[in-house]
Amino acid sequence: MCFKNLPIEFDSQGNATLKQGVANPYTYTETPAPTPIEDDPERMRELFARNGAIRRVDFDPVTRVAGALAFHTVVDLDSREVLETASMATLFRGYEVILQGRDPRDAINISSRACGVCGGVHATTSALACEMAFGISPPPMGVVARNLLLSTEYLYDHPIHLSLLAGPDFSEEAVRETNPEIWTRAENTRTQGREVHGYEFMSELMTDLTPLTGKLYLEGLYYTRLAREAYVLIGGKYPHPHTVVPGGVSTTIDPSDLNEIMLRVVKYFDYGRKTVAIWNDIAEFFYDVNPKYKDIGTRPKNMVEPGQWDDPFAYDASYENCDDWGRRRWATPGVLVDGELVTTSLQMVNAGVEEFVEHAFYEEWTGNGSGNEYYKFPTDPAGNPLSPYHPWNKETIPKPTATSWKEKYSWSTAPRWDRMAMETGAYSRIWTAAMTPNYRQSNYIEPTGHSLKIHLPKASLPNTEIEWKIPEVWGAFERNRARAYCILYTAAIAYDNLLLAYDLLRKGGPDAKMSTPFKVPKDHRIGVGLWSAGRGYLTHHMEIDKGVIKNYQILTPSTWMASPKDPFGNPGPYEEAVMATPLLENYEKPEDFKGIDVLRAIRSFDPCMPCTTHIHSDDRTITREIISCACGATGDHEH
Amino acid sequence: MRVLVCGVGYRFLRDGALGPYMSDTLSARATERVEVEDLGYHPVGFTQNLQERPDYDRIVFVAAVDRGRAPGTIKAYRYDHCLPSSKEVQERVGDSVTGSISLDNLLIVSEAFKALPDDVWVVEVEPADETWGEGFSPIVEAKLPEITETIWNLTKP
Secondary structure, eight states: OOOSSSSEEEOTTOOEEEOTTOSSTTOOOOOOOOOOGGGOHHHHHHHHHHOSOEEEEEESSOSSSEEOEEEEEEEETTTTEEEEEEEEEOSOOOHHHHHTTSOTTHHHHHHHTTOSSSHHHHHHHHHHHHHHHHTOOOOHHHHHHHHHHHHHHHHHHHHIIIIIISGGGGSHHHHHHHOHHHHHHHHTOBOSOHHHHOOSBHHHHHHTTSTTTOHHHHHHHHHHHHHHHHHHHHHSSSSSOSOEETTEESSOOOHHHHHHHHHHHTHHHHHHHHHHHHHHHHHHHHHHHOGGGGGTTOOOOOEEEOOBSOOTTTOOOOSTTHHHHHHTSSBOOEEEETTEEEEOOHHHHHHTEEEEOTTBSBOOSSSSSSSOSOOSOSBOTTSOBOOTTSGGGOOOOBOOOOOOSSSOOBSSOEEEETTBOOBOSHHHHHHHHHHOTTOOOOSSEEEOSSEEEEEEOOSSSOOEEEEEEOOSSOSHHHHHHHHHHHHHHHHHHHHHHHHHHHHHHHHOSGGGOOBOOOOOOOSOEEEEEEEEETTEEEEEEEEEETTEEEEEEEEOHHHHHSOOOOTTSOOOHHHHHHHTOOOOOOOSSGGGOOOHHHHHHHHTTOOEEOOSSOOOBTTBOOOOOOOOOOTTOOOSEEO | OOEEEEEESOTTBGGGGHHHHHHHHHHTTOOSSEEEEEEOSOHHHHHHHHHHSOOOSEEEEEEEOOSSSOTTOEEEEEOOOOOOOHHHHHHHHHHHHTTOOOHHHHHHHHHHTTOSOSEEEEEEEOOSOOSSBSSOOHHHHHHHHHHHHHHHHTTOO
16 A cells, blocks of 8 residues: 555555545645745744844755756754745746647657756657557667667766766865865865775865866766767767657667777776765765764655666556566666655556646646546556546646745646655665665666665776665765765666677567657557656656647656645655755854855755746746856947 | 857757757858858867867857847857856856757857867847747848858858
8 A cells, every 4th residue: 555645545456446435535625835934024023033143045046957946045044944945946848838739759859858968868758658659669679779878868967966066065165165164174084985086085075076177077077978979879969869769769779889888888887986985975074074964955755766777578668567567677666755665566656646736837727626527537547546636637737927935936836646745866766776676687786675786897997896775864965975876876777788789689680670660540549658867757648639749748857856835735855855954054144154055955956947948928928048148249240 | 271160059949049050051061171060969068079179270159149139130259268257157067068058158168168269250140039939030031141141251261
């Protein structure tokens, strides 16, 4: 029984049904959001009477994240607490609207544009949705090729985050500016991983995390390049691949391509070990300085993971069999509640999802907000109950209004699983796999129930075993640490798939074909792509009729995590994590406050607010990003 | 004299897609001396590519950029290689690796990593319409021949 809050029960055969005798089962009563401090003069007076250190601090935009995120806080600089938070996705991603009425194959190319980092995974997720709707699946080599694309995309994503986005928060520059006493200590603290990463003292490591000039920063840039080079050998172009199609991949692969990819992937074995050693040292050093650093960005261990990297001999694209092929993935599907794995069923992962818009700039689509009106899909194709707030039943109806922390304040919806806020990411991937019983056969990955062992082949460094242990505490440092391990996890899976690809090529025959022919069906169908970006959970729910898209819903990792409050009064994961964050920064005057701990908490989630493209229709003004520096635009010729 | 002509921008954004359109159009005129590239990818990738190629003598960038001028305005200028603060450069690198494609990001990032030759020219066109879709606004459509010739003239020694 994986649901505590949804009206779903299971019979003796484990089949999910709606709870009997419950009228209007998905109805809920909205819990009003707390009144913002600024709107509550009595509370303001009370707080100011206690001390004069209450401040509104807004991070707008939050820099060093992908896309447009703003974050509102009210902090008490005296007690070093965060009193109020609100996470705002400040731009509208209108792909759901753009895709209506188009050929379903267009979704692969158009939805890819939703993100400049994860374009390839959007394309693949869209292809998976098409395959389910069309009733086709790729030959094994097509699946393996897709797995390699995914691996190299993650090998691009993780170094970006660790070196270029989160890393600078732990650099000499940042630490000297916000906690000079920690810098002094770093100068006198020997590292634990010096034999692997080569840094004798923490201060040396922090210096090399310095943006633009630090060796680790520049090395991270280099590794983003290597991954892209490997990606384009199959994808043709990055981040928007040309070769992802329903039924596989529209290119050929020969041993020379595989060699080129292999040469690059093996470099991540050494780089990953170094990165793990660095992030182990960072976490342990800060915990040693002050154990309260474990509370930066902490929140319940609630995570949702659709899984990815399909088994080429198990994946058949059908919803009916998705529990079976889902469990055969290298990253297994699952949901963690308070750190316990409550399901590994991909159907239950999907059936538990709802999206709410009480605090988002959208109109509620069920008509009266109660969810009791007729809705299209009361069950999924396997007969499991679905909520009217499920993505297959959702409509995107943008409705911008003035921002109000109590009412509406974000373009992100509030996705919930079993009506709980969930986070997702590289860490949910490795965590779920670590706990999954009967994990697939792999030469390099070994879950133990409490850890995940990665058996690394020899590269420049000798072969070895690296073990990620499920952390007892959960917060910003552990997110970053787990992401570092995921470089190795990803590289090992890529290696597994490369060996499979060589074997398929050697054997030849139908299994070595790259794609399956298909025709776009003209009747009414639905499909879903259940996959993940580097940053976590990604699904595309598609409904087609008469050969065109009738409804399309994209649910991204940052929609889960940047979400505003839900109708049950629960904050989104960023909001919750920052509320729990102690302000450990060293400031004498309120004006000196930089908010480094808040930013470390937010950035640890690897936010990605896919938003580059924009639309504008009738009275719905949709903002967009304008970079207006005119440096050098002094004009020699004007026409 | 080796010249690289680069169209910067996104496809499917009407006037905002001018850069990729120009790359497609001018590819037909490319020669051994004048290369044409679609810069619909991020500036860090471009910088890394430039660092591995033989030096160009001149690079010409073309993009639609909204700077509040009259729509259809064509502005060609020589890039002065000035950089903003290192904090802003750092933010631009972050924007770049997370997928933001813009002329300013491109100039700043590739200049910061010393990938550009001394001789860099920019052709900017003020867009009238950057909403989702294909095709240009009438005002930019009417300027296409002039834009094309402005760019091509800048490839001459």
